[in-house]
Amino acid sequence: MELKTLLNIKHSIIMAPMFLVTNTKMILAADKCGISGCLPAHNFRNIAEFRKAIKELKDNCKHSFGVNVIVNRSNFFLKEQMKCILDFQISYIITSLGSPKNIIFECKKNNILVFGDVVDEIHAKKVQDMGGDAVIAVNNQAGGHLGQLSAQVLIPRLKSCVNIPVISAGGVATKAGFDAMMKLGAAGISVGSPFIACLESDVSIHYKNACVNYGAKDIVVTKKISGTPCTVIKTPYVDKIGTKQNVLEAFLNTNKRLKKIAKFFITYKGFSLLKKAAFGANYRQVWVAGESIEYVDKIRPISEIVERLIK
Ligand SMILES: Cc1cc2nc3c(=O)[nH]c(=O)nc-3n(C[C@H](O)[C@H](O)[C@H](O)COP(=O)(O)O)c2cc1C
Incomplete structure (x- = not known):
């Protein structure tokens, strides 16, 4: 299934979650363009600020937006972040740095989709077996924590071992790049770095x-x-x-x-x-x-x- 169908958006593109960079203005602008923004929960100093941001997005986004959560033990706020995500019925979560098992269990009960960041077949299969709804295939051109395989190798490999949609992350900034990923069998793309120097971001x-x-x-x-x-x-x-x-x-x-x-x-x-x-x-x-x-x-x-x- 294409990402645009899964998320009910115009183009199969996620504006990827970026630590320190992504803010609510960016998610609202992405929403206006027919793509979906994903907000990192760890960009907020406390739960009150996170909740306020989610409320603002819920009130103003016309389409679906997502939240990125760190699911390993370093995230002391995971429980409260999840409560907020469930309270506001966020459309989807992107999980990073750890096993999404418990998160998927919680989200399934509440009709929230879960996409897991993966870099190889082993982790992709795990996400599928746990009940995840899609994998984000992080390749060796991605910004942030990158994978080891090129999109050309990674996407076909993942496509051959899982049935859930494979979303490609890394290295795309143009229509030609987007088309190439779709040709490889991706359901859509997750794009980060090209958005850092946007007007709407608050970075210096x-x-x-x-x-x-x-x-x-x-x-x-x-x-x-x-x-x-x-x-x-x-x-x-x-x-x-x-x-x-x-x-x-x-x-x-x-x-x-x-x-x-x-x-x-x-x-x-x-x-x-x-x-x-x-x-x-x-x-x-x-x-x-x-x-x-x-x-x-x-x-x-x-x-x-x-x-x-x-x-
Ligand atoms: C500045 C920056 C911060 C990032 N922070 C996060 C993050 O907080 N959580 C996450 O899951 N991925 C993070 N990523 C990875 C992106 O979500 C995405 O996988 C990556 O940007 C895709 O590659 P691209 O930059 O070539 O588009 C970050 C990437 C960048 C460039």
């Missing part, structure tokens, strides 16, 4: 300009932020600090007993760094983005970015 002008001025060749993969490979722009600061974890971080990351607690602190430190870089003007420029910023030529309204994807 420096972050937006970086998306305009840097290109695909400037994207590097770093383990510095969370221990998990993540794409960032190779700014002079990123170049200076390198992309590998230091000896202590690497040791903690592989030590079975200390791994969980270490990951928590490393991620906390990494996220604070990202937050300061996304909204401020300091020299520690660590900006998450994927190769598809290659197509970003200026700061544009979401309507123009969508136009490029569909025309």
Whole structure:
């Protein structure tokens, strides 16, 4: 089934959830263009703010919008976020970083669709067996936490092992790219990086300009932020600090007993760094983005970015 049928939208496109970047203005603009926006629950400091944002979207979106939840143990607010999602009957959830088993169980009872982020067949089958409604196939061109396989390899592989829709994430910014994914058998696409430099986002002008001025060749993969490979722009600061974890971080990351607690602190430190870089003007420029910023030529309204994807 095509994504547009599943979500009752005009084009089979999700504006992907982006930590620090996606806000309610962007979701409302996406809604107006006939695509569906997905809001990361972790972009809000507390549940009251999250609830307020969801209410605003529920009151103003004409079509379906989604929420992205982190489903592993690092998310202390998962229970309250889920309560809010159930209270407002959100159309769909994208789960990341962990097993969506309990979430799917809760959502099934309440007619909320669940799409699981996956990077290979093993995880895709798991999502299907748990009752998930679609998988987001994160490929090796995706911004943020990327996969290892190209879309050309990943989509056919997933199509051959699951019956649920396969939504492609990574590397698409144009109609030609969109068409290519659909030709490979994708039900739709989830697009992030091309939307970072949109007018509606609240990130700093420096972050937006970086998306305009840097290109695909400037994207590097770093383990510095969370221990998990993540794409960032190779700014002079990123170049200076390198992309590998230091000896202590690497040791903690592989030590079975200390791994969980270490990951928590490393991620906390990494996220604070990202937050300061996304909204401020300091020299520690660590900006998450994927190769598809290659197509970003200026700061544009979401309507123009969508136009490029569909025309
Ligand atoms: C700045 C940025 C932040 C992201 N934050 C999240 C997030 O919070 N949750 C998530 O599931 N994926 C996140 N992603 C991944 C996107 O949802 C999506 O998979 C990816 O952007 C697709 O690749 P593209 O950037 O080439 O379009 C992020 C990506 C970017 C670029």
